Amino acid sequence: MNGKSAFEMLGCVVVLLGAILSAECFAKNDLHERLAHGRQLKIFLPKTSERLEFIPAGQSVASDVYWEKGQHRPKRGSVFTTGSDRRWTLDKVTYADEGTYIQKDFWQKEVSSVKVAVTPRHVFTKCVAGEDLSVSLEGIELSDATLRFSGENINITLVRDGAPVGLDHLDYHDRVRPQHTRIDIREVNTTDVGHYTLLDRRDRVVSIVRMELTDHHDSSGGNPLLALLLLMGIPAGICCCCRKKIFKKKATYTSTTLQTTPVGQYSPAGGPAGPPPSYQPGPGEPTVSPPPPLP
Known part of the structure; x- marks a missing residue:
């Protein structure tokens, strides 16, 4: 191989590597996410990503940069890195988070985008009379x-704008308690059965909670320790039953064997099992006759 052929081959390799890198850098991956209000949003950040921009729903221009490579802390959300896996997360999405999340590389070219839509959350819960509903x-x-x-x-x-307004109703006087992350209805009863609709400042439905009353809660359904103990008790019970059956069969077999041994036969243990055999005289010994019967 001469120098010219080697140079041409090297040029082909450089062109091929450039094409591969270009395809990797400029490949777009468009995703769509539908999340219930309050759910967590996760976006994977590949190695080629240098920044994450957000375009609100209904707009066409990015309004903010949530993350840039090298930042100590993202402007919004959090970034977690585990080995080669890097993700940007938002703990609880709201309607303000609807839109498109665009990742860009070092040359400000779009790498991928995620379109996020937020839907109302539906919750069904059961309460015992006298409990609090949250x-x-x-x-x-x-x-x-x-x-x-x-x-x-x-x-x-x-509740309106975070303040109780149901105080005019005697049934809810001093029972509506707004908290930092929830609204409590104290000591629910039959009149509290129904639907509780939570709305934001723009009257968009955040969640709908349907509440019903029940006599008692299913303790085994929500107690993982009890479920584990029950699971461990199943094989233990099976082994115990099998062991009882085995010993019962063994005891029956031993009793039957002892009862079926014939009386009077020679015992293999080394002694007679019945009456001794009659005496037989040897050679030259007088024969002894049995005594006559008594009159």
Whole structure:
């Protein structure tokens, strides 16, 4: 191989590597996510990603840069790195997080995009009479929360802009307790059965909680330790039953063997099992006759 052929081969290799790198850098991966309000959003950040931009729903221009490579802390969300896996996460999405998340490389070329849509969250819960019902705020601020209740014969607003307004109703006087991350309805009863609709400041439905009453809670369903003990008890019970059956069969076999041994036969243990044999005289010994019977 002459110098010219080697140079041409090297040029081909360089062109091929350049094409591979270009395909990797400029390949786009478009994803779509539908998350219930308050759920966690995760976006994978490949090695080629240098920044993460956000375009709100209904807009076409990025409004903010949430993350850039080399930042000590992202402007929004968190970044977790495990080995070669790197992810950007947002703990609880709201309607304000609807839009497109675009990743760009070192040359500001788009690497991938994720379009996120947020939907209302539906919750079904059962309470025992006298317990408290908690309605989670699902990531919105308490000052932005409005809670409405719809029952069999009632349709009222319990909380508006984070403050109780159901005090005019005697059934809810001093029972509606707004908290930092939830709204509590204390000591529920039959009149509290129905739907609780949580809305944000723009009257968008955040969640709908349907509550029913029950006599008692299923303790085994929510106790993993009890479930584990029950699971461990199943094989132990089976072994115990099998062991009892084995010993019972063994005892029956031993008793039957002892009862079926014939009486009077020679015992293999080394002694007669019945009466001794009659005496037989040897050679030259007088024969002894048995005594005559008594009159």
